[in-house]
Amino acid sequence: MFFLRLKFMTIDGVSHGASNSPRLGRRVTAARLQAGLFGFWTALVFAFLYIPIILLVVFSFNSSRLNIRWEGFSTRWYGELFGNKVLIDAFQNSLSVAIATTILATLLGTVGAWMLYRYKFPYQRALGLLIFIPMVMPEVLMGVSLLVLFVQFLHLPLGFLTLTIAHTTFCFPFVLVGVQARLQGLDPFLEEAAMDLGATPLQAFWKVIVPYLMPAIVSGALMSFTLSLDEYIVSVFTTGAQSQTLPLKVYGMAKVGLNPQLNALSSIFILVTFLFAFGSYFFSRNKKT
Amino acid sequence: MSLIAAVSGVHDSGGYRRPPNLVAWLVLMPLLAWLFLFVIVPTVMLVVVSFAERDALGRVVYDFTLQNYIRAFDWLWLKVFLTSIWYALLTTLICMFVGYPVAYTIGRAPLHWRGLLLMLVMVPFWTSFLIRTYAWITILSKDGLLNSLLVSAGIFSHSAEILYTPFAIVLGLVYNFLPFMILPIYTSVEKLDNALIEAAYDLGAGPVRAFSQVIIPLTRPGIAAGAMLVFVPSIAMFAITTLMGGGTNPTIGEVIFKQFTSGRNQPFGAALGTILLLIFVLALWITRKYREED
Amino acid sequence: MKKTITLVLSALAAILVGCGKAPEAKKLSVFCWSEYIPQSVIDQFTKETGIQVSVENYASNEEMLAKLTAGGGEYDIIQPSEYVVEALIAQKLLHPIDKTKIPNLSNIAPQFLKMSFDPDNSFSVPFMAGTVGIVVNTDLIKDDIKSFSDVFKPDNKGKIVVLDDAREITAWALLSQGLAINDMSDANLDKVKPVLANWIPLVKVFDSDSPKTALLNGDVAMGVVWGGEGAILLQSNPKFRWIIPAEGTHLFIDSLAMPKTAKNVENAEAFMNFILRPDVSKKISDAFPYTNPNLAARKLLSEEQLNNKASFPSDADIAKMQVFRDIGTQGSKIDEIVTSVKAQ
Numbered sequence: 001m002f003f004l005r006l007k008f009m010t011i012d013g014v015s016h017g018a019s020n021s022p023r024l025g026r027r028v029t030a031a032r033l034q035a036g037l038f039g040f041w042t043a044l045v046f047a048f049l050y051i052p053i054i055l056l057v058v059f060s061f062n063s064s065r066l067n068i069r070w071e072g073f074s075t076r077w078y079g080e081l082f083g084n085k086v087l088i089d090a091f092q093n094s095l096s097v098a099i100a101t102t103i104l105a106t107l108l109g110t111v112g113a114w115m116l117y118r119y120k121f122p123y124q125r126a127l128g129l130l131i132f133i134p135m136v137m138p139e140v141l142m143g144v145s146l147l148v149l150f151v152q153f154l155h156l157p158l159g160f161l162t163l164t165i166a167h168t169t170f171c172f173p174f175v176l177v178g179v180q181a182r183l184q185g186l187d188p189f190l191e192e193a194a195m196d197l198g199a200t201p202l203q204a205f206w207k208v209i210v211p212y213l214m215p216a217i218v219s220g221a222l223m224s225f226t227l228s229l230d231e232y233i234v235s236v237f238t239t240g241a242q243s244q245t246l247p248l249k250v251y252g253m254a255k256v257g258l259n260p261q262l263n264a265l266s267s268i269f270i271l272v273t274f275l276f277a278f279g280s281y282f283f284s285r286n287k288k289t
Numbered sequence: 290m291s292l293i294a295a296v297s298g299v300h301d302s303g304g305y306r307r308p309p310n311l312v313a314w315l316v317l318m319p320l321l322a323w324l325f326l327f328v329i330v331p332t333v334m335l336v337v338v339s340f341a342e343r344d345a346l347g348r349v350v351y352d353f354t355l356q357n358y359i360r361a362f363d364w365l366w367l368k369v370f371l372t373s374i375w376y377a378l379l380t381t382l383i384c385m386f387v388g389y390p391v392a393y394t395i396g397r398a399p400l401h402w403r404g405l406l407l408m409l410v411m412v413p414f415w416t417s418f419l420i421r422t423y424a425w426i427t428i429l430s431k432d433g434l435l436n437s438l439l440v441s442a443g444i445f446s447h448s449a450e451i452l453y454t455p456f457a458i459v460l461g462l463v464y465n466f467l468p469f470m471i472l473p474i475y476t477s478v479e480k481l482d483n484a485l486i487e488a489a490y491d492l493g494a495g496p497v498r499a500f501s502q503v504i505i506p507l508t509r510p511g512i513a514a515g516a517m518l519v520f521v522p523s524i525a526m527f528a529i530t531t532l533m534g535g536g537t538n539p540t541i542g543e544v545i546f547k548q549f550t551s552g553r554n555q556p557f558g559a560a561l562g563t564i565l566l567l568i569f570v571l572a573l574w575i576t577r578k579y580r581e582e583d
Numbered sequence: 584m585k586k587t588i589t590l591v592l593s594a595l596a597a598i599l600v601g602c603g604k605a606p607e608a609k610k611l612s613v614f615c616w617s618e619y620i621p622q623s624v625i626d627q628f629t630k631e632t633g634i635q636v637s638v639e640n641y642a643s644n645e646e647m648l649a650k651l652t653a654g655g656g657e658y659d660i661i662q663p664s665e666y667v668v669e670a671l672i673a674q675k676l677l678h679p680i681d682k683t684k685i686p687n688l689s690n691i692a693p694q695f696l697k698m699s700f701d702p703d704n705s706f707s708v709p710f711m712a713g714t715v716g717i718v719v720n721t722d723l724i725k726d727d728i729k730s731f732s733d734v735f736k737p738d739n740k741g742k743i744v745v746l747d748d749a750r751e752i753t754a755w756a757l758l759s760q761g762l763a764i765n766d767m768s769d770a771n772l773d774k775v776k777p778v779l780a781n782w783i784p785l786v787k788v789f790d791s792d793s794p795k796t797a798l799l800n801g802d803v804a805m806g807v808v809w810g811g812e813g814a815i816l817l818q819s820n821p822k823f824r825w826i827i828p829a830e831g832t833h834l835f836i837d838s839l840a841m842p843k844t845a846k847n848v849e850n851a852e853a854f855m856n857f858i859l860r861p862d863v864s865k866k867i868s869d870a871f872p873y874t875n876p877n878l879a880a881r882k883l884l885s886e887e888q889l890n891n892k893a894s895f896p897s898d899a900d901i902a903k904m905q906v907f908r909d910i911g912t913q914g915s916k917i918d919e920i921v922t923s924v925k926a927q
Contacts, residue, residue, distance in 0.1 A: 030496035035397075038390040045391045046409065049467070052424035053413045055434070059424075066819065067423060068799050086622050086638075112320040119309040121317065125577055129570055130324050132517075133332060136569045138525040138545045141562040144555070144649060145331035145338075151654045153330075169327045174469070174518055181514035182476045185507075201312075215479045218404070219472035222411045223518075226468070230418045232528075233546070237650055241612055241637035250417050252617020252642045254793040255811065256871055258420055266416035273412050281405045345911035346674050347645070348652045365923045372926070423796070430800035450741075452802055453788055535797075536747050536789030539922050547918055550645035551749060554915040 053270065060263035067258050077260040078268075084261055087249060091265060094245040097160065098228040101167040105224040108168065109175025110217050114209065117183045118191075131177075134170040142170065143237035150238065158240035166238040167228040174227065175220030182216035332566070339559035347553030357560035366544070366561065370568075373540040376530065377523040380462040381470075384519050385512065387463065388470035392511070393504075395471070396478025407475065410468050422461065422532050429457055429533075453535035461533035466523055470515035477511025525565070541565060609634040611850040614651075614658040616837070617642060619711070620858075621870040628857050634850050642792070651676075651842060658842055659851040665836045668707050669700035670909040677706040678841035684852040687859035694898070695836060695876035699906055707838035708855050711867070712874040713810040714834050714896055714904060715751060717826040723804035730829040731759045734805060735782040744797040744806035747789035749921040750914060754907070755807065756782065758830040764905050767913040776920060783924040798823070813893030814872035825893040827900050834904040836876070 059067055063074035081087065116127065134142065146166050150156045190212070194204040210217070232247040239245065246265075253259055309317070339357055342350045395406045413421070428434045429452040436448040451457060481504070489503035490496065505512075527542035536543075541561065548558030609632070613620070617640040625636050639658070641647045644667045651661065663671060671677045682688060688696075688708055695709045719728050723742070728734060734743060745752060754764040756775040763771075788797045794808040795816050807828075816823040839858065841851050857863055864880030872894045875881055881889065889895055896904075910917075 030499075031490055034496055034500065035394075038394045041390040042394040045387060045467070048464070049410065049413050051428065052421050052464075053416060055424045055428060056416060056420055066799065066815075067420070068427060068796065084622075108320055108323060111316060115309075115313060115317045115320070118306065119313045119317075120306045121309055125574070127324070128577070129573055130328055132521060132569070132573065133328050133566065135518075135521045136524060136566060137332070137335075138542050138562055138565070140546045140549050141335055141559065142331060144549065144653060145334045146327065147650065147653045148334060149327075149331055165327060169323070172323075177514050177517055178473050178476060181473055181510040182480070184510035185480075212480075215403075216473075216476040218407070219476050222407065223469060223472060226411055226414045229415055232418075236641065236646060237653075241639045244639060246417060247419075248640055249617065250419055252619075252640055254419065254423075254796075255616075256618050257793070257795075257815070258423055262417055262420050266420060269415060270412055273408070273415065277405050277408045277412075281401055285401045343912070344674075345909070346652065346670055346676075347648065347912075347914075365919070365926060368926050369922070426796060426800065430797075430802050432801035448801075450802075452800075453797075531747070531789070535787055537786065537925060539925050544922060547749075547922075548915070549649055550643050552915040552918040553645065553648075553912065555649075557915065 056263050057267045057270070060260055060267045062260060062263075065257060065260065067260060067263070077264040081261040081264045081268075087246070087261060087265060090244050090246045090249045091269075093160075093243050094229055094247070097163050097167060097243070097245060098225050100160075100164045101171055101228040102221050102224045104164065104168040105171035106175050106217060106221045108172040109220055109224075110179050110210075110213065112172070113176045113179035113183060114205065114213075117180065117186075131173045135173045139170075139231075139233035140237075142166070143234040146234070147237040158238060158243075160239075160243045163235060163239040163243050163245070166234050167231060170231075170234065171224035171227050174223045175217070178220045178223070179213055179216045182213055186212065335559050335566075336563050338556050339563045341556045341559075343554055343556050347555060349555055354556075357557045358564075360557060361560050361564055366541075369539050369541050369544055370565070372538060373524050373542065376458065376462060376540065377520050379459055380466055380523050381516050381520040383459065383463050384467050384470040385516065388467055388515065389474055389512070392471045392474035392515075393478050393508075396475045396481070403475075403479070407472065410471055414465070414468060418465075418528070422529065425457075425461060425464070425533065426452060429460075452533065453537070455534065455538070458530050458534040458538075461529040462523055462526070465526075465529055466519045469518040469522075473514035473518060474508060474511040476514075477508040481507060521569070524569075609847075609850060611636045611660065611847050611854055612658050613638045613660045613854070614647060615640060615660070615662040619662065619837070619871065621866060623870075624858070624863055624866050627863070627866075628854060631857070632850075632853060634847075634853070636854075657844060657846055659845040659847045660854060661840055661842055662710060662837055663707070663840055664907075665698065665700045665838070666907040666909045668838055668840060670911070671840070672701065672706055673909070676843050678843050678845050678848060679705050680708070680841065680855070681852060684849070685856045685859065687856050690859055690861060690864075690877050690879040692876050692878045694901060698836065699908065701838070707840040708859065709876045710837045710839050710858065711871075712834060712836045712876050714827070714874065714901075715746070715755075715807060715809060715832050716813055716893065716896075717805065717807055717828055718798060718813050718816055718893075719805045719824045719826065720798060720801075720803075720822055721824050722822045723801075728805065728826055731755050731807070732830075734807060735785055737785065739805065740785045741787045742804040743786045744788040744790060744794045744803040744808070745786050746794065746808060747791040749917045750907070750910070751807075752779065752782070752921060753917045754833060755828070755830075758828070758832070761830070764833055765908040765910065767910045767917065769916075772913075772916065772920065779920060780924050783921065784927065789925075810893045810896070811871065811873045814891050817891055817893050818872065827896060832904055834901060834906055836906070 059070070060077055061073050061075060062070055063076070064071035115121070116124065121127065143166070150158060150162045156162055190208055191204045194208045195201065199207065230247060232251055235245050235248055239248070250258070250262060253262070338349055340353055340355070342352045342354050344350050395403055398406060430436070431448045431450070431452070433452070435451060436445070439445045440448060485507070486504065489499040525542040525545070527540045527546065530538070530540050531543060545558045545561050548554045548561070552558070611634050613636055615638065625638065628634065629636055641650070644664050647661060647663065648667065651658070668677070682704070685708060688704065691709055695712060696704055701707045717728060717734055726733070753767070753772070753775060756778040757764050757766070757771065760774060760778060762774065787803050788794070790797060793812070794806050795812045797803045798806055798816060799819065813825045817825055839855050841848060845851055859877060861877060861879035861883055864875060864877040865883040868875045868880065868884055868888065872888070872891060874894055874896070875884070
């Protein structure tokens with residue numbers, strides 16, 4: 001039902017200002033077909049993305065301790081989860097690090113991409129290559145070298161700060177590449193026009209460029225958040241006892257079977273995110289005049 | 290605009306790109322400092338270690354040696370490299386074809402839907418990687434859900450070997466990297482001008498031509514970005530391949546990781562890592578040079 | 584779009600406000616395997632002694648070694664396996680233990696004390712032990728499996744799960760050829776290379792973290808796995824059988840030890856003594872079905888627990904088991920052999 005509405009919306013865009021030619025019928029049909037096909041495919045892909053998630057949520061109500069067979073309905077894992085201070089603390093740590101990382105990585109990536117685009121810096125090509133290194137370097141190598149850097153050269157205590165730095169380092173290239181892609185085909189005179197109207201470069205950047213880049217910035221932020229939340233190997237080497245994240249607590253759990261409390265935790269988190277996402281959607285929709 | 294131009298991220302429309310002034314340098318400083326401190330320095334350390342030896346405990350002993358590189362240039366490691374690159378390539382291509390229509394649909398959806406849909410794409414990946422992957426294992430295993438479905442529907446006569454095959458590996462990789470293809474393509478689709486699309490369909494040459502000749506080229510930067518964000522990280526990725534593939538086909542990420550654990554040979558791992566970096570940097574350098582001569 | 588982000592961010596920020604910092608009190612820093620010391624045991628220790636315990640986890644001995652030797656973290660307690668204890672002692676990286684502070688050491692069964700890697704227990708106290716053995720799904724395999732050679736037959740191709748550990752696999756190959764499992768000389772390795780070349784292609788899954796998954800899911804019919812995994816399988820379904828290989832196997836012991844740089848030595852020794860108490864050790868056994876070396880604790884375990892053959896091999900069997908010694912840099916070579924066979 002949702003995708004039928006989608007088809008109508010896109011058709012609105014296509015048939016806007018159409019003339020009454022016989023070709024209109026064929027064009028609208030073609031567009032309709034394409035939108036319908038794509039919409040159907042999108043639904044399939046979303047189903048694919050959510051299949052393990054649905055299973056995960058179902059198993060959070062599984063009475064069996066081992067996450068393999070369904071044995072009966074039980075909410076005991078949710079109850080046990082609320083008493084599990086270690087897991088909850090770890091999750092809070094993961095969230096804080098992910099948020100800090102997202103903010104830093106988005107800033108670095110966006111400003112970096114803009115500067116590199118706008119100005120002709122020397123060694124531009126080298127800089128562009130350097131940015132890809134955190135992406136291609138195997139995590140264990142980055143983890144160990146950052147550990148040595150933090151402990152032996154910078155004498156930093158391992159904890160929230162070092163962890164955030166490590167995460168930001170491999171997250172910001174994702175933001176940067178995404179923003180760079182959006183900058184391709186940016187009308188160069190957009191900024192000039194803004195400045196002609198009296199804006200300073202900073203104002204032009206903030207009021208004209210940033211709104212234009214927003215989808216890329218948001219995408220980059222989403223990617224950074226996701227990457228940081230689930231990072232294991234780099235975290236092992238760059239954090240301390242006060243900043244243990246969820247993956248660190250979880251990765252050894254497979255030995256005795258992944259505790260369904262984890263399923264409960266993930267289910268709750270997904271529920272909360274859904275509520276916010278749908279909530280703000282309805283909020284913004286109703287706000288529109 | 291060529292694919293390579295999109296990849297290179299360098300663009301010069303006449304005299305628009307000016308040499309930087311002082312303010313520009315100051316603004317770029319944080320990025321440069323970050324790159325220097327947390328990218329260049331660790332990389333240099335890595336290269337230094339790759340020329341070092343190790344003691345019985347696996348700790349690095351700073352005596353210069355070329356033995357790690359001599360050992361690395363063996364057909365075995367090359368095979369492992371190629372396996373990883375092959376999986377990465379396959380994953381990238383499949384993600385492109387699977388993800389493009391999704392990105393297109395989200396990008397052309399009504400304004401209020403877009404943020405919501407984007408989040409819905411990412412939310413599955415805010416669960417723990419291990420539970421997600423074990424959920425797939427439960428689904429794909431011999432006694433699992435998929436096999437039960439296929440057998441009871443009569444498609445298969447008995448359970449098939451789906452898990453612990455290359456198919457399962459690629460499925461796991463595509464699953465985990467799909468959002469990183471969808472999001473960048475979305476950012477290119479989102480700025481498509483309605484009028485342009487209309488014109489494309491209006492040109493009278495069938496819908497397929499309109500799509501491939503106009504829309505796809507316009508979204509090329511997004512496709513290229515998506516390709517980079519999937520291909521590059523997936524080369525060294527190994528947790529998925531070992532869990533879904535049964536660990537029978539070693540990848541370079543796994544080999545390097547093992548050097549730091551059971552192999553107790555950090556310098557050798559560093560050498561392999563340096564070679565990986567070199568191959569990558571060289572490939573990127575060559576493509577950009579080619580683009581600039583274009 | 585902006586509204587969505589603001590709302591989500593502010594809500595998430597609200598959750599963060601709930602994060603407090605632990606007060607600076609008597610402290611102990613523990614670096615141990617995930618899921619090896621139950622949180623309830625740690626909490627009980629804090630309640631009884633007032634010492635605040637911070638716990639960091641690792642998923643393999645070498646991860647712990649890598650972080651320790653790079654100078655990361657200041658730990659008071661680590662949990663190394665037997666061959667790592669040996670290596671650490673040789674490199675003088677462990678803090679000696681004052682045994683007068685650990686009277687509960689006498690609870691440990693004599694066969695687990697004064698072992699080859701730490702002849703005087705000067706540096707380590709045993710935590711939990713275990714072995715490696717064969718598990719068979721008797722629903723799928725009707726043959727009588729008694730040894731490694733029975734497992735690695737061409738008929739069983741694609742039906743086997745083994746540990747993803749090059750040293751383990753090589754040790755089994757050595758055992759099957761009647762060679763000493765710690766003799767990783769080049770000559771011996773050459774002898775077992777053809778054995779490995781035959782065995783490894785028969786394996787369907789390599790998994791050190793949770794080999795029981797493949798067995799429970801029916802993807803494989805037999806496996807060579809840790810005793811703990813075997814115990815869980817035996818608990819879950821009577822169709823699984825546990826077999827100690829006829830050619831022999833090895834015994835592993837995980838111990839508690841103090842790095843030389845430990846800051847809270849007295850607290851650490853108190854912790855070790857605490858773990859060796861029978862009631863505490865029983866709690867650990869209740870949570871994880873490993874081989875408990877604590878005789879006093881065993882008296883408190885249930886019949887069912889003690890009868891689990893994978894958790895508690897017979898004393899006769901244990902007497903025949905060898906223990907891993909440190910093989911230093913040969914680990915890299917073994918890794919390469921196994922990888923090259925896998926990559927065929």
